[in-house]
Amino acid sequence: MINDYDVERFIHVAADFGMDKYGYVVALSVDHSNRFHDDASFRDYYAQAEFVLLDSRFLSYVLRLTKGIRAKVCTGSDLTAQPPR
Numbered sequence: 001m002i003n004d005y006d007v008e009r010f011i012h013v014a015a016d017f018g019m020d021k022y023g024y025v026v027a028l029s030v031d032h033s034n035r036f037h038d039d040a041s042f043r044d045y046y047a048q049a050e051f052v053l054l055d056s057r058f059l060s061y062v063l064r065l066t067k068g069i070r071a072k073v074c075t076g077s078d079l080t081a082q083p084p085r
Contacts, residue, residue, distance in 0.1 A: 002028060003051050006072040007079050010053065023050030027076035030056055053079070 005013060017023065026032070026049040033056075035042045046052060053074040054060055063069040 005074050010074050025051045027053045027055035
């Protein structure tokens, strides 16, 4: 399942996540989509992720056209470029 966050909103979610438990974020890109399809161990990483963000405007467009899903894009490069808040 893709979490519906853009960069600005996810920055606040990440800041409030806290330090009490470990969790990680994965960013679904076209490359990850292919690996997800082909590699069961890669799917396990996604299943265990605390957050799954959509890292591709192209995939966002494809999801909207094929599945009627409107998901916000939160690219990993934009997210990691943000200063901590």
